[in-house]
Amino acid sequence: MAYLEVRGLRKSYGTRSGPTAVLGGVDLTLEEGEFVAVVGYSGSGKTTLVSLIAGLLAPDRGEILLEGVPVTGPGPERGIVFQQYSLLPWLSVRGNVALAVDAVNPGLPAPERRRITDEFIALVNLTPAAWKRPRELSGGMRQRVAVARGLAMRPKLLLMDEPFSAVDALTRATLQDELLRIWGERRSTVMLITNDVDEAILLADRIYPMTPGPGAVLGPAIEVGLPRPRQRRHMSLEPAYQKARQALVEFLRAARTAR
Amino acid sequence: MRNDISQKVILPLLGAACVLVVWSIVSVTVAPDLPSPGRTWRESQRYVLEPFFKDGEMNQGIGRLALYSLVRVGKGFALALAIGTPIGFLLGLSRRFHQSFDPIVQFMRPISPLAWLPLGLVIFQKSEPAAIFTIALCAMWPTVINTAVGVRSISADYLNVGRVLKLSRFKTLTRIVIPATLPYVFTGYRLSLGLAWLVIVAAEMLTGTPGVGGFLWQEYNSLVYSHIILSVITIGAIGFVLDRLMGLVEARVRID
Numbered sequence: 001m002a003y004l005e006v007r008g009l010r011k012s013y014g015t016r017s018g019p020t021a022v023l024g025g026v027d028l029t030l031e032e033g034e035f036v037a038v039v040g041y042s043g044s045g046k047t048t049l050v051s052l053i054a055g056l057l058a059p060d061r062g063e064i065l066l067e068g069v070p071v072t073g074p075g076p077e078r079g080i081v082f083q084q085y086s087l088l089p090w091l092s093v094r095g096n097v098a099l100a101v102d103a104v105n106p107g108l109p110a111p112e113r114r115r116i117t118d119e120f121i122a123l124v125n126l127t128p129a130a131w132k133r134p135r136e137l138s139g140g141m142r143q144r145v146a147v148a149r150g151l152a153m154r155p156k157l158l159l160m161d162e163p164f165s166a167v168d169a170l171t172r173a174t175l176q177d178e179l180l181r182i183w184g185e186r187r188s189t190v191m192l193i194t195n196d197v198d199e200a201i202l203l204a205d206r207i208y209p210m211t212p213g214p215g216a217v218l219g220p221a222i223e224v225g226l227p228r229p230r231q232r233r234h235m236s237l238e239p240a241y242q243k244a245r246q247a248l249v250e251f252l253r254a255a256r257t258a259r
Numbered sequence: 260m261r262n263d264i265s266q267k268v269i270l271p272l273l274g275a276a277c278v279l280v281v282w283s284i285v286s287v288t289v290a291p292d293l294p295s296p297g298r299t300w301r302e303s304q305r306y307v308l309e310p311f312f313k314d315g316e317m318n319q320g321i322g323r324l325a326l327y328s329l330v331r332v333g334k335g336f337a338l339a340l341a342i343g344t345p346i347g348f349l350l351g352l353s354r355r356f357h358q359s360f361d362p363i364v365q366f367m368r369p370i371s372p373l374a375w376l377p378l379g380l381v382i383f384q385k386s387e388p389a390a391i392f393t394i395a396l397c398a399m400w401p402t403v404i405n406t407a408v409g410v411r412s413i414s415a416d417y418l419n420v421g422r423v424l425k426l427s428r429f430k431t432l433t434r435i436v437i438p439a440t441l442p443y444v445f446t447g448y449r450l451s452l453g454l455a456w457l458v459i460v461a462a463e464m465l466t467g468t469p470g471v472g473g474f475l476w477q478e479y480n481s482l483v484y485s486h487i488i489l490s491v492i493t494i495g496a497i498g499f500v501l502d503r504l505m506g507l508v509e510a511r512v513r514i515d
Binding site: 054056073074075076078079080082084086088090091099100103104153 | 414416417419420422423424425426430434435438439441
């Protein structure tokens with residue numbers, strides 16, 4: 001059995017004209033220490049999938065097993081980096097990260113928790129801004145706080161819901177490189193949701209393409225054969241990169257035409 | 260820069276001058292009993308220039324009278340917040356509580372202070388607590404309603420953070436719900452303070468307690484009409500300052 005197993009996941013939302021199927025039977029697996037991406041068009045139901053795995057929503061049908069244990073609700077062992085950062089604006093950078101550290105380590109003495117908090121802030125290079133409020137930070141810095149908070153939960157699985165979609169292209173590249181470095185250091189199990197094919201190839205070991213909704217499903221996973229550690233430069237010239245990109249784009253294009 | 264001065268100083272002064280002109284014309288033409296601006300100033304001079312003199316219970320400087328009213332409003336306002344804030348949170352947090360008590364809130368909200376005051380006198384037998392009771396009862400509704408709306412409009416994103424971290428109910432309340440609601444709560448406080456000040460005049464008129472409102476009614480009965488105008492202007496000025504002060508507090512707790 002895989003580390004994370006998602007089987008036959010279905011979810012519909014009620015609308016005025018009756019229920020609309022968002023997910024029409026999603027299957028996916030993830031191994032421990034693996035970085036998997038789900039790529040799809042905007043509005044195809046990617047956020048719904050993340051919310052279901054996080055336990056923030058309940059599926060209509062299907063099941064989610066993490067280490068063989070069914071997911072029945074939210075919990076910090078499935079840490080999440082929200083699309084809109086979701087930082088608490090009345091707390092400083094430290095406060096936001098400390099909230100997570102304190103919540104998952106209630107038994108640790110305060111100085112130890114403080115040390116862990118500092119460690120995660122340093123990991124995303126925000127030590128000089130530790131006492132700032134989110135409104136004083138740029139979009140990229142806010143996203144770093146959100147990543148630090150997600151990692152600070154020390155989750156078995158870190159879910160990232162289009163984490164870089166709200167920042168400009170240059171910042172996005174920096175954040176991607178940083179995530180690549182952090183993942184290289186820590187080897188957390190990550191599931192990244194994105195609509196950016198290149199982002200998925202740069203970061204992930206395997207990529208699931210998602211068909212556009214309604215009733216979205218995942219296509220067969222595509223292995224990214226690029227060796228690690230990866231460098232952004234020259235990557236697009238590698239045959240493995242071009243192969244993965246072509247497979248993804250073809251699947252997504254065909255899925256849209258078939259709709 | 261010049262434009263700024265004209266907008267912030269000259270135009271408001273022009274507006275005030277217009278009002279003075281209309282007032283003068285009315286006092287000369289249709290209402291001969293209404294004192295003119297000049298007469299009002301002559302007869303009120305001492306009350307303004309020596310605001311804290313006290314010749315007796317019924318004849319005191321306007322500053323001293325305003326102070327009595329402010330203390331009374333302060334007590335009523337504090338009581339309104341002490342009762343209104345928790346009720347607002349309960350209304351926002353608990354569906355059951357909302358279903359039980361929201362109709363009563365909506366029912367009691369439009370009741371005039373004039374209706375509550377006699378009831379207060381019946382309950383407390385004394386005018387001072389009756390006045391405070393009336394102020395509190397009339398002033399608490401904006402706090403109740405704004406707090407409830409604030410709790411209900413907390414972004415799901417913030418609550419989801421709490422859910423993922425599995426925060427206890429108490430921690431969710433203190434770390435997420437209360438800070439997220441604070442801006443709404445303080446808007447409620449500002450509106451409540453405005454209402455409390457509005458109610459004070461009615462309360463003092465009916466109970467005859469010393470204060471700006473009591474003074475106003477007493478001078479009406481003594482036919483010193485210029486002092487009515489003095490009281491009215493004082494009430495307006497203090498209300499304006501209170502609102503601005505609460506506005507500053509409100510701006511401090513605003514998120515983003």
